[in-house]
Amino acid sequence: TTASGISYSFQSEGNRGQYRVDYQVNAFFYPHKSWYHRELCDSVVLSHEQLHFDITELYARRMRNLMEGREFGPDVRAEVRRIFKQINRELSDFQARYDRETDFSRDREAQARWNAEIARQLSETTGH
Numbered sequence: 001t002t003a004s005g006i007s008y009s010f011q012s013e014g015n016r017g018q019y020r021v022d023y024q025v026n027a028f029f030y031p032h033k034s035w036y037h038r039e040l041c042d043s044v045v046l047s048h049e050q051l052h053f054d055i056t057e058l059y060a061r062r063m064r065n066l067m068e069g070r071e072f073g074p075d076v077r078a079e080v081r082r083i084f085k086q087i088n089r090e091l092s093d094f095q096a097r098y099d100r101e102t103d104f105s106r107d108r109e110a111q112a113r114w115n116a117e118i119a120r121q122l123s124e125t126t127g128h
Helices: 043-067 077-104 108-124
Strands: 005-016 018-029
Touching: 005 043, 005 077, 018 043, 018 077, 043 077, 043 108, 077 108
Parallel strands: none
Antiparallel strands: 005 018
């Protein structure tokens, strides 16, 4: 099991209800919450778990893209929190779909397709 997530921080500046934010969005891997059974793990399973983190990075990039160049209203904190919650919902749904479609790495052909698709998406998505 791979435990990963997205974190963010920001500072805002502006006036009259229009604000820009200086932000940082990061994908994190949590080794103390991740685990595996050595006897059940092979290179395909490890690749499957690595892709969970890659998917988290993909969604961190999507959050950065949503925030880049955006003007925020007077409640910057609430707007950023809404973006974060939206991204986390989408990320959770996508991770579940990934596990379902690959049967948790047991469907080797589906796993190979997902590996290629996520690699393609990462190469096409800027990280800001």
